[in-house]
Amino acid sequence: xxxxxxxxxxxxxxxxxxxxxxxxxxxxxxxxxxxxxxxxxxxxxxxxxxxxxxxxxxxxxxxxxxxxxxxxxxxxxxxxxxxxxxxxxxxxxxxxxxxxxxxxxxxxxxxxxxxx
Amino acid sequence: xxxxxxxxxxxxxxxxxxxxxxxxxxxxxxxxxxxxxxxxxxxxxxxxxxxxxxxxxxxxxxxxxxxxxxxxxxxxxxxxxxxxxxxxxxxxxxxxxxxxxxxxxxxxxxxxxxxx
DNA sequence: TTGAACTGCAACCAATAGTAGCACGTTTAT
DNA sequence: ATAAACGTGCTACTATTGGTTGCAGTTCAA
Numbered sequence: 220x221x222x223x224x225x226x227x228x229x230x231x232x233x234x235x236x237x238x239x240x241x242x243x244x245x246x247x248x249x250x251x252x253x254x255x256x257x258x259x260x261x262x263x264x265x266x267x268x269x270x271x272x273x274x275x276x277x278x279x280x281x282x283x284x285x286x287x288x289x290x291x292x293x294x295x296x297x298x299x300x301x302x303x304x305x306x307x308x309x310x311x312x313x314x315x316x317x318x319x320x321x322x323x324x325x326x327x328x329x330x331x332x333x334x335x
Numbered sequence: 336x337x338x339x340x341x342x343x344x345x346x347x348x349x350x351x352x353x354x355x356x357x358x359x360x361x362x363x364x365x366x367x368x369x370x371x372x373x374x375x376x377x378x379x380x381x382x383x384x385x386x387x388x389x390x391x392x393x394x395x396x397x398x399x400x401x402x403x404x405x406x407x408x409x410x411x412x413x414x415x416x417x418x419x420x421x422x423x424x425x426x427x428x429x430x431x432x433x434x435x436x437x438x439x440x441x442x443x444x445x446x447x448x449x450x451x
Numbered sequence: 452t453t454g455a456a457c458t459g460c461a462a463c464c465a466a467t468a469g470t471a472g473c474a475c476g477t478t479t480a481t
Numbered sequence: 482a483t484a485a486a487c488g489t490g491c492t493a494c495t496a497t498t499g500g501t502t503g504c505a506g507t508t509c510a511a
Contacts, residue, residue, distance in 0.1 A: 226351045233349015235342040245430045265469055286477040286488050294431045301424030308417030314361045315410045381500055402457050402508040
């Protein structure tokens with residue numbers, strides 16, 4: 220279930236700081252590291268490092284324009300990532316509900332025995 | 336959007352090792368740290384530390400029985416966590432699709448102009 | 452009662468998120 | 482044309498944290 224490639228996606232998105240950066244990119248299109256740094260409680264260098272990680276995970280791409288570098292979200296890859304997240308969530312839900320039903324039927328059975 | 340309490344959930348689930356531990360707990364009910372350590376590529380102490388984090392995030396609870404300590408998933412809290420994950424994924428999807436539609440209509444417009 | 456199993460605690464190591472400072476390239480203004 | 486200003490990247494440094502080993506304390510069983 221937890222493959223290595225998916226782990227890269229998870230740890231990219233799992234980090235709170237990177238999630239903030241990603242969220243800013245999703246909502247603002249194509250922007251620079253400095254612009255992002257102005258909207259986030261840590262330095263430009265930290266933003267830049269996170270962008271490297273996100274780029275290695277394929278979640279963002281860069282484009283140099285003059286003296287600045289613009290970053291944007293790779294929609295397809297992010298879609299794949301959110302799908303994986305939703306899948307795991309659904310899988311856990313499924314298991315937990317199965318266990319819950321087991322517990323309820325066990326309770327009903329014991330109740331029946333007590334009543335006998 | 337990204338509150339502090341939710342960040343605790345995310346970084347709890349975002350870590351690959353913790354996700355493996357959680358997955359084992361979801362699939363096996365109530366088990367001990369040593370049992371978990373036997374099914375995971377790191378030591379019992381590492382498992383134990385992860386369980387502390389998961390417990391502080393409210394995702395698991397502990398129960399002492401004789402000389403061993405049994406852990407189990409707190410279904411309600413995990414449900415809340417997976418819901419938050421799905422919500423963020425949906426939100427990103429929504430934004431990306433909106434942007435995609437914008438781009439397509441802009442393309443159609445430029446095409447129309449070129450054809451004129 | 453002696454030994455084995457399970458846990459918790461402390462010390463230590465390695466990786467990484469964060470910082471600050473400097474050097475380099477590009478734009479802009481005088 | 483040249484200097485100032487802006488944006489970026491690189492390096493060194495610190496702090497946090499995931500991981501390890503070793504040891505001591507409990508509980509169960511022979």
